[in-house]
Amino acid sequence: MTEPSTAHRRQGLAPRLAGFFGIPLLSALAPFIILPFVSRIAGQTGWGDIVAAQAIGGFGAIAVTFGWGIFGPPAVAQTAAEHVRQRLYRDSLVVRGLATVFVLPVCLLITWAVVGPHHLTDSLLMAGALTLTGLLPSWYCIGIGQPMLMARYDVLPRLAAALVSVPLMLATHTIWPYPVLTTLALVLPTAMFTRRILAGYDASAEPHRSLWAVLRQTAATAGIDAAGNAYGSTPVPISTATLSPADGSAFSSADKLYRVGLTIVVTSIGNAFQGWVLDPAAADRRRRQLLAMGAHAVTGVLGLVFLATLGPWVTGLVFGTDVAAHRAAAAWYGVAFLFISLSTPLIRNLLIPSGRGRFVLAGTIASSILGLALMGWGAARHDATLIAFGLASSEVLLVALLAGPALRLLPPAAATAGRSAS
Known part of the structure; x- marks a missing residue:
């Protein structure tokens, strides 16, 4: 058996939430x-x-993923045919492997151009390691609703790499052990996962398709990812290149806390709800959609309050008082957190599964243009608050553009009359 059965995949919401919240929580410990x-x-x-370097690597990972993080989970969740799921995973390997060949050298070159000389090797290794995370199979585990597979082949190996690297870093007073061990902890488990999923798969039995046809599957979602991360991943490189070292480090701390929060909360809740909301056997789809949107809204408000009020204190405690986040930047990151929480179910549960990828791409490009323009203005003024405001403005505009069309795609209320959630 290459993966859990369809019956196993159709589990209730509570186990999904427990798994997809608890597993990323372990990941966030790293x-x-x-x-x-x-x-x-x-x-x-x-x-x-x-x-x-981490931000550049994060953008590289998105480019390597080439849209499979958005396209893949609903595509897998909405099919019960094992050979189709295997074909989807194989297609993703072809596309992501090809993307890695082009993206990795570019990310290393950008890192070399942006960072200073004192930690150049560490920065290059960090950017490379994070770029390769685009090869991880988490999207497939989300689609089949199996958080434990994600833990076994993604989260736990990388957490182990983090734990082992700590004494090595302390002994050498260098940073390189962490990205080197992280690279090993993602390459080897991914190879093992691939062998498991594709066991028994006969590619020759599938109709022949050109490489272009394989690439076209995720072209729109790859554009969405690229455009969204054009403004999502650029604040720190921009601040590092234009602000003083002290201000740039404080800004980086706010950004890092924000992204850890996205991993723990927004991503995990989105992953938990997506397969459940899109389950083809569900009879209460409208209620599930509304519940997912409500959970993301509450999450976003809590994140905004946390970042705006406790962000400077938490970053000072974790990263050191000399690099603690400034309150104004942390507050704007909180606004961004709220609105990315609101947009997540609209994109992942309504627009993309309904084939509105090009519309989402257009909205994301518009948001990117606004965000990058404001960040460029902030960079020219050497103003960290304005750079953070640019990020927040992008997320606000994206929700404003997507909310109406997405809500019109909600299943009719009559579809859930007299039924209860499974």
Whole structure:
């Protein structure tokens, strides 16, 4: 058996939430284990460089994924045919492998151009390791509703790499053990997962398709990812290149706390709800959609309050008082957190599954243009608050553009009359 049965995949919401919230919570422990050591080894002059390299690597991972993180889960969730799911996974390997060949050198070159000389090797290794995370199979685990598979082949190996790297970093007073071990912890498990999923798959039995046809499957969602991350991943590289080392490091701390929060909360809740909401056997689809949107809204408000009020204190405690986030930037990151929480179910549960990828891409491009323009203005003024405001404005505009069309795609209320959630 290559993966859990369809019956197993159709589990209730509570187990999904427990798994997809608890597993990313373990994943989020890695930054809190590692980054306090990294920030203190790098110091005020190097912390911004390391975070910039992580941001560049994060954008590289999105490019390597080439839209499969958005397209893949609903595509897998809405089919029960094992050979179709295997074909989808194989297609993703072809596309993501090809993307890696082009994206990895570009990310390393950008990192070399942006960061300073003191931690150049560490920064290059960090950017490379994070770029390769685009090869991880988490999207497939989300689609089949199996968080434990994601834990086994993604989260736990990387958490183990973080734990092992701590004594090596302390012994050498260098940062390189962390990205090197992280790379090993994602390449080897991904190879094992691939062997498991594709066991018994006969590619020759499938109709022949050109590489272009394989690429076209996720072209629109790849554009959405690229456009969204054009403004989502650029604040730290921009701040590192244009602000003083002290201000750039403080800005990087706000950004890092924001992204850890997205991983723990927004991503995990989105992953938990997506397969459940899109389950083809569900009889109460409208109620499930509304419940998902409500959960994301509450999550977003809590994240906004946390970042705006406790962000400076938490970053000072975790990363060091000399690189603690400034309150104004942390508050705008909180606004961004709220609106990315609101947009997540609209995109992942309504628009993309309904074939509105091009519409989402157009809205994301418009948001990117606004965000990048404001960030460029902030960079020219050497104003960290304005750069953070640019990120928040992008997310606000995206929700404003997508909300109406997405809500019109909600299933009719009559479809759930007299029924209860499974």
